[in-house]
Amino acid sequence: MNNLPVKRVVIVGGGTAGWMTAAVLARAMGASLEIRVVESDAIGIVGVGEATIPQIRNVNTFLGIAEDAMLKATGGTFKLGIEFNDWVREGHSYLHAFGEVGLPLGPLPFQHYWLRSRAAAAAPDLWAYSLNARAAGNHRMDRLERVGNTPVAGIKYAFHFDASLYGRMLRAYAEQRGVKRTEGRIVDVKLRGEDGFIEAVALESGKQIEGELFVDCSGFRGLLIEGALKAGFEDWRHWLPCDRALAVPSAPASPMRPYTQANARPAGWQWRIPLQHRTGNGHVYCSEHMSDDEAASILLSSLDGAALGEPRPIRFAAGIRRRLWLRNCVAIGLSAGFLEPLESTAIHLIQSGVSRLMALFPDRGFDPAVIEEYNRKVRQEYEQVRDFLVLHYRATERRDTPFWERCAALPAPEGLQRKLDLFRATGQIFREDDELFTEQSWLQVMVGQGILPRRHHPAADELPPAQLEEFLGTIRKVIGTAVERMPTHERFIAEHCASAQR
């Protein structure tokens, strides 16, 4: 086996996946690697991907990208969660807020006390106990580690930003740390005779770029992983049937919401992402149930500002490559798989792919144990995100269109069914391994989608009623006071990170 170190890394693609991979590898291993990004200006990037989850802050911290400077440069805003409108039934709304809900007490998670309190008339809803939800509802934002000197956790936030401008920042960062860029269209992939490993990519110009490790960040086409290596694609459309999107920016709206909106539509849903200089909008829909024209007309008639262009069509299929790492090629980004942006997880999956690649960085022997572990962990993460997305569609009362009838009858993947059964029976939620979504996320989306357990944990009944009332009342009160003291989202941005784009 060849134990020589990998020296030359070729990253095919210069979208968010390509430049994030380049930036992280350069920061972590820059001195020992020659990293080259190959991208084609003529092909361009997919250019959507404006909403993130709090884990984005980890990559920024690792790279040393200052948050306010990043928000200024990308016209970014803060994101405290996602508001789901009309998913359960028309007129219904709930928030999947980041961060904690309530406080655990003794051995029990918070939801059991909240569930017990629901027996009382006019009991406050779950979100009365979420700092993020109440700040979002009041369009407030602040960087709070904790609520005063209480044990109540502070604000957990992510960002909305212009993905192309964020990509540009990552590119500048990577190039400053020695990453080389080649512009040009790849027309051929050269495989080694004896084992089918990739030796080089060939450009239209005739130039060949050789490497030992290839990272396929070529987007939906999967130029290396599928085009050359035929890894295969596992189609998940029977769980997630939406297969098209139309994206269009619109003039910015006021107040600037510190959360993403996901509004259900007759054959899909529509996102609304507030940036400082515009609002990003998109209509995700199922082509079996809606024509492109109808989807465009719904999108354009429900913007909250004037459209700033024509809707741009994007086609996709939910699913995952059968092998995400095959021979000396690792697929990261859209080349690895696609899950619709309902929970804004794609940039996180890029981050997570790069950090697993870092953790399992190979030598030229490409030990099968390394490749197996990568494939196992990354697949598991995609499956867990998929299950969480399916929950939103499946737990609906809507039967008003063929699309929603179909959603209500969707099969549940095994992991989702297990979580649903346990929650319904006991009110308990267990996070599996290093699963992305926390118990609190599952709780909010299950309760938000109208799923309630048959009982709470009997230990919650040990607390005398007056103490229960005091416990819950105190949490609501300290959160309420904290929110009142927070500046509005607009003011917070004006003071910390107003963009020149505005």
Ligand SMILES: Cc1cc2nc3c(=O)[nH]c(=O)nc-3n(C[C@H](O)[C@H](O)[C@H](O)COP(=O)(O)OP(=O)(O)OC[C@H]3O[C@@H](n4cnc5c(N)ncnc54)[C@H](O)[C@@H]3O)c2cc1C
């Ligand atoms: C409708 C929609 C909405 C989304 N919303 C979100 C969101 O809110 N949040 C989120 O986190 N993610 C979102 N995503 C996902 C996000 O857009 C992507 O994960 C992200 O942009 C990364 O894309 P990429 O870099 O993998 O591919 P791309 O951006 O497509 O980049 C591919 C690169 O490969 C290059 N390339 C391809 N073929 C060749 C060739 N032959 N020769 C040379 N170069 C080549 C291209 O030039 C380009 O540089 C969304 C995706 C879609 C489709």
